[in-house]
Amino acid sequence: MRAARLIKMVLLLQSRPAMTAAELARELEVSERTVTRDAQALSEAGVPVYADRGRGGGYRLVGGYRTRLTGLARGEAEALFLSGVPGALREMGLEDAASAARLKVSAALLPSLRDASRTAAQRFHLDAPNWFAEPGTPPLLPAVADAVWDDRGITARYRGREAGVEVERELEPYGLVLKAGVWYLCARVAETFRVYRVDRFTAVEAREERFARDAEFDLPGFWEERAAQFARSILRDEVVVRLSAEGVRALPHAVDPVAARDALASAGPPDPAGRVTVTLGVESQEVAHAQLTALGPEAEILSPPALRARFTEAAARLRGLYEG
Numbered sequence: 001m002r003a004a005r006l007i008k009m010v011l012l013l014q015s016r017p018a019m020t021a022a023e024l025a026r027e028l029e030v031s032e033r034t035v036t037r038d039a040q041a042l043s044e045a046g047v048p049v050y051a052d053r054g055r056g057g058g059y060r061l062v063g064g065y066r067t068r069l070t071g072l073a074r075g076e077a078e079a080l081f082l083s084g085v086p087g088a089l090r091e092m093g094l095e096d097a098a099s100a101a102r103l104k105v106s107a108a109l110l111p112s113l114r115d116a117s118r119t120a121a122q123r124f125h126l127d128a129p130n131w132f133a134e135p136g137t138p139p140l141l142p143a144v145a146d147a148v149w150d151d152r153g154i155t156a157r158y159r160g161r162e163a164g165v166e167v168e169r170e171l172e173p174y175g176l177v178l179k180a181g182v183w184y185l186c187a188r189v190a191e192t193f194r195v196y197r198v199d200r201f202t203a204v205e206a207r208e209e210r211f212a213r214d215a216e217f218d219l220p221g222f223w224e225e226r227a228a229q230f231a232r233s234i235l236r237d238e239v240v241v242r243l244s245a246e247g248v249r250a251l252p253h254a255v256d257p258v259a260a261r262d263a264l265a266s267a268g269p270p271d272p273a274g275r276v277t278v279t280l281g282v283e284s285q286e287v288a289h290a291q292l293t294a295l296g297p298e299a300e301i302l303s304p305p306a307l308r309a310r311f312t313e314a315a316a317r318l319r320g321l322y323e324g
Contacts, residue, residue: 002038005030008100009038010047010061018052018060035059093142138183138199141176143206148173148185151210157203158196166202172211175219179227186222188214195226231258235281239288240302242277247298254294255280277302285310 005028012019012027021032028035039059042049050062138144147154157168171187176198178184183198188211235256241263243251252260263278270276282288285307292299293314301308 006038006042009035010042010049013049013059013061014065018058020058024059093145138201140201140204141183141198143204144173144185144198144201145176147204147206148176150206151213153207153209153211155205155207156196156201159200159202171196172213174213174217175222177219177223184223186219186226193217193222195223195230228258231256232262232281234283235259237282237284237288239280239282239285239292239304239307240277241280241292242271242275242300242302243295244275244298247295248276250295250298251278251280255282255288255291275300289314 009024009028012024019027021035024035025032028038030038039049039051048062048065049059051057051059144154146152152173154171154173155168156171157166159166169189171185171189173185173187174193175186176183177186185196185198185201187194187196241247248264251264254260259281263280264276267276267278280288282291285304288307289310292301293311301311
């Protein structure tokens with residue numbers, strides 16, 4: 001414990017011109033008295049830590065001292081590439097590894113570049129969860145993430161769509177995906193790759209043996225393909241809609257973007273009034289009514305007749321509300 005703290009203290013001093021005892025105590029999460037004792041221990045071990053007394057004083061390394069402890073471990077290097085997603089790192093249990101990696105990189109940089117992490121953080125931040133959704137961390141996510149990092153197979157119990165139904169699977173966890181605040185595991189079962197919601201795992205146990213990862217597996221490509229397949233798989237019904245130019249522009253924001261793209265790609269030329277007729281894939285007529293209502297007069301339902309009648313009734317009720 002103390003050895004790790006001493007190493008961190010050296011790296012902190014190497015990455016900055018000087019630090020006060022209070023600053024070091026805050027970074028190391030110890031008292032200023034402990035900082036004083038640690039600085040003395042480093043000095044006795046041959047590390048040239050010098051203490052400036054008085055106002056504006058602090059601790060610094062003298063003589064251009066450079067430690068050889070800046071080599072990144074594999075886990076730290078991999079976590080560093082995810083450091084733009086601090087919430088995701090924290091949920092996977094990788095926050096400490098990323099912090100150590102950033103500190104080592106900072107210590108190894110030229111003095112003129114050591115504020116790079118601060119200036120980048122001031123300019124870019126990724127907030128992954130969707131709006132109006134309370135993000136929740138699946139309790140088994142760290143265990144799944146550890147298995148993904150180590151290429152270790154897992155035995156997992158998974159809660160299905162039907163209440164009270166659980167299944168057990170032997171999985172080779174290839175990768176994790178964070179989509180709109182929800183974590184998904186892409187895993188190989190036998191010779192098939194599948195996707196599982198991590199918050200539906202009720203038990204995860206890592207096996208001792210490691211699996212042989214398929215070098216050709218492309219996680220971003222696999223996810224893009226499966227996401228498009230899923231979006232299309234739930235579109236089990238169709239409606240025919242006549243859209244104004246404004247309706248065409250707003251359609252991808254009102255319905256599933258994949259469905260909107262497919263519908264607009266197959267649309268015919270505009271009629272004399274500038275409206276286009278499209279066949280739109282929808283999950284159900286109920287969902288279509290809720291989504292297309294947002295387009296108001298920019299969309300006219302042509303079929304099926306039952307859905308058109310539903311919009312007609314809703315329009316009459318709205319007219320009754322506003323006529324008075």
